[in-house]
Amino acid sequence: MKLFGTSKVNENGNLSIGGVDTVELVKEFKTPLYVMDQELIETTIDKMKEAFKSTRFNTRIAYAGKAFLSTGMIKLVESKGLDLDVVSGGELYTAHKAGFPMNKVHLHGNNKLVNEIEMAVEFGIDTIVVDNEDEIDKIERICREKGKKQAVLVRIDPGIEAHTHHYIKTSGLTSKFGISLFQDNLFDIIKRLNDSEWIEFKGFHTHIGSQIFQSAFFIFALDEIFKYLDKLKKELGIVVHTVNMGGGFGVYYKEGDDPKPIEEVLSEIITYTEAMEIKYQIGFKELCIEPGRSIVGNAGTTLYEVGGIKETVGGKTYVFIDGGMSDNIRTALYQAEYEAGVVNKLNDTDVREITLAGKLCESGDIIIEKGKLPKATEIGDIVAVTTTGAYCYTMSSNYNRMMRPAVVFVKDGKAKVAVKRETLDDLIRNDEIFDL
Numbered sequence: 001m002k003l004f005g006t007s008k009v010n011e012n013g014n015l016s017i018g019g020v021d022t023v024e025l026v027k028e029f030k031t032p033l034y035v036m037d038q039e040l041i042e043t044t045i046d047k048m049k050e051a052f053k054s055t056r057f058n059t060r061i062a063y064a065g066k067a068f069l070s071t072g073m074i075k076l077v078e079s080k081g082l083d084l085d086v087v088s089g090g091e092l093y094t095a096h097k098a099g100f101p102m103n104k105v106h107l108h109g110n111n112k113l114v115n116e117i118e119m120a121v122e123f124g125i126d127t128i129v130v131d132n133e134d135e136i137d138k139i140e141r142i143c144r145e146k147g148k149k150q151a152v153l154v155r156i157d158p159g160i161e162a163h164t165h166h167y168i169k170t171s172g173l174t175s176k177f178g179i180s181l182f183q184d185n186l187f188d189i190i191k192r193l194n195d196s197e198w199i200e201f202k203g204f205h206t207h208i209g210s211q212i213f214q215s216a217f218f219i220f221a222l223d224e225i226f227k228y229l230d231k232l233k234k235e236l237g238i239v240v241h242t243v244n245m246g247g248g249f250g251v252y253y254k255e256g257d258d259p260k261p262i263e264e265v266l267s268e269i270i271t272y273t274e275a276m277e278i279k280y281q282i283g284f285k286e287l288c289i290e291p292g293r294s295i296v297g298n299a300g301t302t303l304y305e306v307g308g309i310k311e312t313v314g315g316k317t318y319v320f321i322d323g324g325m326s327d328n329i330r331t332a333l334y335q336a337e338y339e340a341g342v343v344n345k346l347n348d349t350d351v352r353e354i355t356l357a358g359k360l361c362e363s364g365d366i367i368i369e370k371g372k373l374p375k376a377t378e379i380g381d382i383v384a385v386t387t388t389g390a391y392c393y394t395m396s397s398n399y400n401r402m403m404r405p406a407v408v409f410v411k412d413g414k415a416k417v418a419v420k421r422e423t424l425d426d427l428i429r430n431d432e433i434f435d436l
């Protein structure tokens, strides 16, 4: 099992994260437990900021909140000077309640609801990323009603099919996201936005998918976008100032994954954009990205307790844990792969193949289909699954009336609760017994 950031085997032979022994963490906070390595999040952001800089144009990094969001995480993002990308009224409201500066918020979504757009305009957020034509009518109407002008980017689908799981690709000729670069009326859409009394058209957004390892796909997308910006300037005289390249930078999950260091990918993007800017001379001013997974993915570890070990007649060994697809649905949804270890047996090399299965009433409730754990794994052991910082807590559910685990941030030997564990009473909070 690969360890990231401050994770290490401590003097007691236990996994420690942020200087906190995971055995102690479990005594205090119980299992399942999401543990976030705060220092790793912070140093990753610092590296990104350092690499994503140019002397030719302004740069901005927005954290994609869908990867992991809580009011505490938003405070951390603010303290690091990043912008925030939100994709629903719920995420926007969370940012508002956390006191995040609204002029650094960007709103996404392929079907933004009227009340979400109203909230965004009311709060005075930085940009709405227009996903389709219908949305333009809604934004104009809401801005007119409120007497407020709203800056927008248009989400462009450059038709780049990146190598990643089908469900997490967001570009291609049949994508539900964005307006295709090959759409006949794209010029008309841009003209309309540019001429609108209530909309300030700032530029283009593109996001081709998530968990992408080959940086060439980002470069292909940039290439397409810049060719189009040139065409737009020459044929319509419209100058686009801002391009947002979205997120999607892949991270290590399991043996064989070999992502390029994020700072190299970002430097490549900067160098290529600078070359494009010199080549086309379009008066481009600002390049943005909005990474999620690459900021928090490796920083998260989920701790579970082993409740049983089953040898099937078919020769498969299950290790049962006290969570499952309710706290990590990624294996069931995308056949995601993870690594795991027993927190007090990380150096035990006498291992065997196991399937790490949850406790929910689904055969597909698997966290690791083919993993390795020590032969000495026993009931009561604590299993750590790494790289669960992104899209696990945020995609969690109450299926089978499971209670969502707590999230703790660890740093410098201290653990701080970011999200409390749900209780049995939380499960029935919104239920009503109605007249039969």
Ligand SMILES: Cc1ncc(COP(=O)(O)O)c(C=O)c1O
Pocket: 064, 067, 085, 108, 170, 207, 209, 210, 211, 246, 247, 248, 249, 290, 291, 292, 293, 294, 390
């Ligand atoms: C528009 C947009 N921006 C940013 C992200 C963040 O992606 P990732 O977590 O892969 O960096 C996503 C998710 O894929 C997205 O849809």
Ligand SMILES: N[C@@H](CCCC[NH3+])C(=O)O
Pocket: 066, 168, 170, 210, 211, 330, 390, 391
């Ligand atoms: N939720 C996905 C990524 C999709 C990101 C949003 N477009 C994952 O776990 O990998």
